[in-house]
Amino acid sequence: MNKPVVICVDDEQTILDSLEIELQKSLGDEYLIETALGGEEALELIEELIEDNYEVVLVISDQIMPNLKGDELLKRVHEISPTTLKIMLTGQADLEAVSNAIKDAKLYRYMTKPWQPEDLKLTVKEALNSYIQQKKLAEQNAQLQQMNQVLEQLNRKQAALISQLHENESRLRQFLEAMPVGVAVLDAEGKPYFINQKAKEIFGKGVVPHTTTEQLSDVYQVYQAGINQKYPVEKLPIVRALKGESAIADDLEIHQGDKIIPLEVWATPIYDAKGNLIYAINTLQNITDRKQAETERQKFIEELFELNCNLELALESESELANAAKRFVPNEFLSHLGHKSLVDVQVGDQVQQEMSVLFSDIRDFTALSETMTPQENFKFINAYLSRMGPAISAHQGFIDKYIGDAIMALFSGEADNAVKAGIAMLNQLAEYNQNRINSGYVPLKIGIGINTGSLMLGTVGEQSRMDTTVISDAVNLASRLEQLTKNYEASLLISHHTLARLQDPSQYNIRLIEKVKVKGKSKAVAVFEVLDGDRAEMRDAKLATKSSLEEGLFLYYRQHFREAAERFQEVLTINPWDRVAQIYFERTQQQL
Structure with a gap:
C-alpha cells in the first residue's frame, strides 16, 4: 500500500x-x-x-x-x-x-x-x-449515507409488505366469509380469533372475548350427538388441532334453544415460516339434511329389504311354477320356438328345423299291465321312465311327450346324439332288468326307432287349452321303425337318413335289414339295425353273419331268391335265433 x-x-x-x-x-x-x-x-x-x-x-x-x-x-x-x-x-x-x-x-x-x-x-x-x-x-x-439509503429501501419494502399484508388479510377475510361452510379460528393460546358469518349462524354468536379453551363447549353450546351431554373439550377437533393434529368428527351438535344442529367438523393446525403453531382452524358443515337423508335411506333400505324378501319368495314360487311347467313342457321345446317362458307361448307358434326323432316302446306292455293294479301300473311306468329320461338328456335330447309307456324324444344337432341316447337307454334297461330278475320280476324288452329329417315344431289348440306337437313324415317314419323292431325282434333301428348324418358310422356296429316304403312316398327307405345295445353274445353272432345276411338281402331284392335263400340259411346255421334271417328265408321259400 x-x-x-x-x-x-x-x-x-x-x-x-x-x-x-x-x-x-x-x-x-x-x-x-x-x-x-x-x-x-x-x-x-x-x-x-x-x-x-x-x-x-x-x-x-x-x-x-x-x-x-x-x-x-x-x-x-x-x-x-x-x-x-x-x-x-x-x-x-x-x-x-x-x-x-x-x-x-x-x-x-x-x-x-x-x-x-x-x-x-x-x-x-x-x-x-x-x-x-x-x-x-x-x-x-x-457509510451513514449508504445505510440511510438501505434503511430507506427497507422502509419502503416494509411499507409495501405491510400494505400487502393488510390486503391479504382483507382478502382472506373476504374468502372465509364467502365460504359456504362455517369457519372458526383459535389463536395459539386457544382463544377465539375469527368466526365467519356461516359459523355465527350455526353458533348463534360470533367471537366471545376472553373465552378460554376450557370454556368452548359451554360458551358455544357444543354437545355430543344423540345425548344431552357437553362435548369433551379435549376431544374437540379444533382443540386437537392446537396440539398439531388434523382431526375430523361428525358426532357434534350445537344447541340453540329448541333447535339442534348436527355438525361435521374438519380441523387442522396452522404454522408460521419457522414451524411454530400460530392458529388452529376448523370448518363446520351443517349436516341436518344429510342426517335426515341417512334416516330416510335407512328406512328405504329396510323397506327395500322387506320388498326383496317378498320378491325372493315370489321368485321362489315362480321358480317352482316354472320347474313344474318344465315337467310338462320342456324348456328345450320353448327354446326352439324362440321363447324363454311358457307365458310367452301363443297358439300357432311354430318353427321348422332338422332334428332326429326317437320313439321307444315296451314290448307286450298290455299283457304286463293287466297283471298289475292301476297304482302298480303307474309305479312301474314311472320307475322305468325315470331310468330312460336321463339317458336322453345326457345326449342333448329332450322328451317331447310320454304316450303311456312309450317315449317320443327330439334331438337337434348331430344325429349321433340320438343313436348314442338309444344305446344308453338299452344299457340302462339291462341294469334295470337285472334288478327286476333279482326281485323276481320278468325282464323287459323295448324297441327303439330313430329317424332324422325336417320337422315342424309348434303349438296347437285354442286360447284356453293348447299343447305342443311335432308334425312331419320324419316323425311317422321314426314311429314306423319302432314298430318294425317287434317284427324283427331288434332293439334299435335307424333309417338311412340318420345313418347318412352320423359323423363316423364305422364307430357303430350296424347292419342293413330292410327297405320300407312309407305311405305317400315313392322311394323306399333303407332300415339299419344298430347292434351296440344288444347283449354281447347276440351282437357277436349277428356281426359274424353280417356279410352273409347283407349279401342275401342284395340277392333277394335282385330277385335271385334261390341264391338269397342259401345266404340266409348260412346265417341261420350259425345263429338260428336271428329273426331277420328267419323272415327273409321264409320269404324266399314263398317265391320258389
Whole structure:
C-alpha cells in the first residue's frame, strides 16, 4: 500500500531541503516527503502521484514564486484534489493573496517566514490529524449515507409488505366469509380469533372475548350427538388441532334453544415460516339434511329389504311354477320356438328345423299291465321312465311327450346324439332288468326307432287349452321303425337318413335289414339295425353273419331268391335265433 504524500513547493532549493529535513524528523517513515521547484513542477508531480494511486494529504507552498504564485497554485491543487490540505508559507504575502487562498483553495493555515521549527512541526501534525479526522468523517458520512439509503429501501419494502399484508388479510377475510361452510379460528393460546358469518349462524354468536379453551363447549353450546351431554373439550377437533393434529368428527351438535344442529367438523393446525403453531382452524358443515337423508335411506333400505324378501319368495314360487311347467313342457321345446317362458307361448307358434326323432316302446306292455293294479301300473311306468329320461338328456335330447309307456324324444344337432341316447337307454334297461330278475320280476324288452329329417315344431289348440306337437313324415317314419323292431325282434333301428348324418358310422356296429316304403312316398327307405345295445353274445353272432345276411338281402331284392335263400340259411346255421334271417328265408321259400 502506498504511503500518504506531503509535498513542499518553493523556488529556492535550500528552503526545500530545510523543509524536507524538518518534516522527515517530525513525521518519520509514515509519510513520503516530496519537493517541487515552482508551481508548475508541483502540479506535474501531483498529477503523477494521483495517477499512481498516491494520496496527497498536504501541500506546503511558498507564495512568491515565478510564473505561478502560491495562491494560484493552491487553487489549482484544490481543483485537482479537493481533500488535500494546504499551508501557505511566505514572508511577503499580502492579505489579498491569503484571502484568495482561503476562498478558492480552502487554505488550512498561513505561516510566515522564517518559521519556527516547533511551530512548523505542530502545524503540520495538526493538519495531518485534521486530514485523518476529515477522512474518517467522510468515510463515516459515506457509510451513514449508504445505510440511510438501505434503511430507506427497507422502509419502503416494509411499507409495501405491510400494505400487502393488510390486503391479504382483507382478502382472506373476504374468502372465509364467502365460504359456504362455517369457519372458526383459535389463536395459539386457544382463544377465539375469527368466526365467519356461516359459523355465527350455526353458533348463534360470533367471537366471545376472553373465552378460554376450557370454556368452548359451554360458551358455544357444543354437545355430543344423540345425548344431552357437553362435548369433551379435549376431544374437540379444533382443540386437537392446537396440539398439531388434523382431526375430523361428525358426532357434534350445537344447541340453540329448541333447535339442534348436527355438525361435521374438519380441523387442522396452522404454522408460521419457522414451524411454530400460530392458529388452529376448523370448518363446520351443517349436516341436518344429510342426517335426515341417512334416516330416510335407512328406512328405504329396510323397506327395500322387506320388498326383496317378498320378491325372493315370489321368485321362489315362480321358480317352482316354472320347474313344474318344465315337467310338462320342456324348456328345450320353448327354446326352439324362440321363447324363454311358457307365458310367452301363443297358439300357432311354430318353427321348422332338422332334428332326429326317437320313439321307444315296451314290448307286450298290455299283457304286463293287466297283471298289475292301476297304482302298480303307474309305479312301474314311472320307475322305468325315470331310468330312460336321463339317458336322453345326457345326449342333448329332450322328451317331447310320454304316450303311456312309450317315449317320443327330439334331438337337434348331430344325429349321433340320438343313436348314442338309444344305446344308453338299452344299457340302462339291462341294469334295470337285472334288478327286476333279482326281485323276481320278468325282464323287459323295448324297441327303439330313430329317424332324422325336417320337422315342424309348434303349438296347437285354442286360447284356453293348447299343447305342443311335432308334425312331419320324419316323425311317422321314426314311429314306423319302432314298430318294425317287434317284427324283427331288434332293439334299435335307424333309417338311412340318420345313418347318412352320423359323423363316423364305422364307430357303430350296424347292419342293413330292410327297405320300407312309407305311405305317400315313392322311394323306399333303407332300415339299419344298430347292434351296440344288444347283449354281447347276440351282437357277436349277428356281426359274424353280417356279410352273409347283407349279401342275401342284395340277392333277394335282385330277385335271385334261390341264391338269397342259401345266404340266409348260412346265417341261420350259425345263429338260428336271428329273426331277420328267419323272415327273409321264409320269404324266399314263398317265391320258389
